[in-house]
Amino acid sequence: MAGARRRAATRSRARRRTRAVRRRRRIAALVVAAVVGAGAAGLAGIGPLGDAVRELTLPLRHDDIIRQQAEAKDLDPALIAAIIYQESRFRDQTSEAGAKGLMQILPDTALFIARKSGGTEFELRDLADPDINIRYGSWYLRYLLDRHDGDVALAVAAYNAGEGNVERWVREAGGPEHFDPDEDIPFPETRAYVAEVLERAEEYRRHYKEELGL
Secondary structure (H helix, E strand, O other), X not given: OHXXXXXXXXXXXXXXXXXXXXXXXXXXXXXXHHHHHHHHHHHOOOOOOHHHHHHXXXXXXXXXXXXXXXXXXXXXXXXXXXXXXXXXXOOOOEOOOOOEOOOOEOHHHHHHHHHHHOOOOOOHXXXXXXHHHHHHHHHHHHHHHHHOOOOHHHHHHHHHHOHHHHHHHHHHHOOHHHOOHHHHOOOHHHHHHHHHHHHHHHHHHHHOHHHHOO
């Protein structure tokens, strides 16, 4: 009899624990839903969490340098910001391939830019300086746009995969007028890179108009 009571008490405690766990889970789900909803509203410009969520999902740093370089080199500041986001998430770093800084510039590319732009005192360690890194990356982006007659998709593809690869892909497609990034870029990484940079550029235009001077 005592054993039966103990078993009943054990089952009762187990049921209470189960109900308590379920309640906690429901409360946690409601809290998460509320935070996500508030964050989404904030991204649309509504609610106090907007700035914080935007800072996490679409960060922007050095907007003064980006605006200055965009004006100096006749570039879309949102495109510069999107490339920085895609390359480094606005964090100074060095890749396994040796690309450096916010715009992930390879040493050979940096030396080419320095030679062409008159950077006679440039040293590779200077790429850790956000001002120099964004200046050099913007110069290179302008150079690629000029090489591809202002075609943004081709310039962005070349930024990721190199000029030689993109020029070969354009030839194989029958010329720039026939080139389709979704069809004619054989590197999955570069196809994704181009699509994501163009999408991010649109988001930077929408969410950072004032900061980017748009």
